[in-house]
Amino acid sequence: MTTSIWLQNMQTTINSSLQESLQTDVCIIGGGLSGIMTAYHLAKAGKSVVLLEGNSFLSGATGHSTGKLTAQHGLVYQTIIEKFGLDAAQLYYELNQKAITAALDLVDSSIIKPATSFLYTTESNNIKKIEDEWDAYKLLHIPGTFGEKCEIPYSSKASVSMLEQAQIHPVRFGQSIMDMAGKAGAKFFEHSRVAHINLSKPYVELENKQTVYCKDLVICSHYPLEAIVGLQLVKLKVNRSYIIAFKCSEPYKGQYLSIDQVGRSIRTVKIDNDYYTLLAGSSQRAGSSSNTNIYYEAIENEAFEKFSADEIDFKWSAQDPETPDLLPYVGQISSGYPNIWLATGFRKWGISNSIVAGQIISDGLLGQSNDGIKLYSPKHTKIGDTLMQALKVGGQTVVDLVGGYMTRSSNPRCTHLGCKTRWNEADETWDCPCHGSRFSKDGSVLEGPAVKPLDL
Template sequence: MAESKELPQFPESYWRKTDIESYPKLEEGIKVDVGIVGGGIVGITAAYLLAKQNVKVALIDAGEILNGTTGHTTAKITAQHGLIYDEFIKHFGEEKAKLYYEAQMNAKDFIEEIAKELSIDCEFEEQDAIIYTNSDDYITQLETEKKAYDTLGIESELTDTIPIKAHHKKALIMKKQAQYHPIKFLKVLAEEAVKHGAKFYENTTAIDVEYNKHPAIITRDGHRIICKNVFVASHFPFYDGQGFYPTRMYAERAYVLAIKSKKNYPGGMYITAEEPTRSLRSVKIDGEEAWLVIGENHKTGQGKSTIDHYKALQDFAEAQIGVEEILYRWSAQDLTTLDKLPYIGRISEEEDTVFVATGFRKWGMTNGIVAARVITDIIQGNDNPFSELFSPSRFQADPSLRKFARINADVAKHLIKGKLEFTDQTIKSLSKDDATVTRINGKRAGVYKDQEENFHCVDTTCTHMGCEVEWNSGERTWDCPCHGSRFSYTGEVMEGPAKRPLERIELE
């Protein structure tokens, strides 16, 4: 790869450079004990845990395994999830706040223990996690968070000095956290699950759950996976079970650059307290040290051109670190719940054989492990100390009711706004690798012109709940600002909750 300070033309995750076993498409109906939908950290870990206990498991994924959020993570294994512990103590009490911390640390221990047990070379290494600020407004918040750490018994340090040279005035260190290469770890768990009898199927899209004597997962091709329990581990639940999940979460995107720097990485994992978020960790790429520069959170389908978010990270890296070469760029999407705790457990109070794990708020490396262990314990009738904390049926009056109203007001705003907006740009004036929203035969339409000057035209009405999608220039996708569904430029579903592709429009 030639050295360049320019952004790579196409997004590509470094983690996905690892060779991963491929699996067939499901071509027939099958019967199993547990059907798992989703081939990321949650689904694969659950399949591994269940198969080891001689539970008959089938896992399906709409695309390739480990190519969703898990394949586009920053791969920090930490309980430091922003400034949350003081907030959790206020909203849930000390006991539940401590349970949250213990759940994350148990997940870290699990990864370390399994990596040793299976001799997985996944670059696991212990690192301190550090929130820092260069803003006077956040110094008091860091001091308050430190008091919460002390109350909960979290090993930590409040300091004015950190190893990294980024501008800072105060920092809060959470000791003994970690980082790793997630795909190297999870590909081995997938292989081990298969060795123990689990069946994996790729390019197999689930569209519904049907009930007779037992639940059955229905695929887009009409096949049925009849099972005793269904585990919806598909990031956004493909099946709602009247849990009203689209109204209880919102989707956000974040961006990553992998860079070679003129400076040596000093150790530690870093994140800013203030917005726009800037997060840093190290990684070895082709045997050489590189930096991951992460941040620029925003709601999916909303805000400025997405390529500008990559450029903002590049500007930060140039100013704070010094850039020799930009090796990779990629982005990820995750969901945040009303109260910032994930939803892990029975999908609703009425359906006790269908389980869900979602809403990890960009901290899926630990919460994903927590989810797999909680739900596999419930399925097997084992007690789990964290199951009540994360139950999806909870609904806290503070802060959930206010957020519930705010999220749905935002959805309504974008639903109406999108119906009215379009450009008067003609298709003929489009440059290569660019897109526009226009009207064709009275319909709002999205048109993308590829590198070979072919046009790809879709109806921009999201097939989930009818909001209008917007163009994502950084990833070349159509993204929904209401509930985070994402579609390729040809209209295929890339991320739910939408199940059906955008309607294609033929240009005359």
């Protein structure tokens, strides 16, 4: 397995696993930033809160992100205006911008720092897209600039900036919020994987047969654990991208994202006394390829050729569910289950959207108004193409030569809904292309929605 720069040599908060059944006001499943932010707000408001994580806290999407805290989520605002209207786009920006302000107030400058975000293109036929997004910024009164050149070593044809954004160390940020939530009374249990959810009671059962009974249940587990009301599982597709980090002499002033087909994400960070450039890209459908080394090689070659990197110090990959219409799913799953809440579908922009989600869910549970409740509702979209993808992959008969590990005429089936997994050669994992479950080479669960190990 490869290692994220955020998790390497980190002093992680050690939390015990749950060894007895509990009763609580709110049970939260998922120890990433959205679950932690929700726990923080609810505990501060006086609710009893139990947060369960199947692995280690912050070791999933949060700990494998680029740590960009920004409301600039790609070419999104022109699209939201077209699909949902000007007011919806304005609200989306304001909610994510408020998340940045809140984060700056919560932690000190060693964990978070201001930065300007840029979208850019190196292709002439994409200039119009940048211009259209800039037009959306002007309509929404988003502070920014339109230009051409960027400080990064790519020949930019056009760029648009968003001012007053930020960068964080995502793991240290999450740990700080956990500390505050713990002082407010929240209880955290890691290596406590949920095996079953009862929606009507509600309660959850763990693999070790312990049970958590609750008045309200919040599912922040990156991808919902079960195919429950509303078919959230078949509305989301999961994309995986690849990230490398290498030492550099000085930091960039901004953080960058290419809108081109061969997209790249770039930022710098100071860890201890060294500066590192983070270069990410090569996005592909999770589980769609076995030879994933080619994705690392593509960005590694650029690091050497364009950034004059001496060596690659860290490399890792990350995946995130994506909804069909760009907006995350945050809120009550359905009117029939008013005490079941969901946060997922952040489309690789989970730092700001996790902070937004924590506020939306806690406000909803506490009976407080929040304009984001309607905008982010899980009921706002049509079913995507994931079900068809699941049927196609589940019905395939594939013979894969797994380099350096084993040869199988029949890849193991995911223990979630039975899709055939693919061997990820670079990360040494079994990846499910249907709903994004990941398993280590010995079959143990790394990422859900699966909760049971592979039968190898």
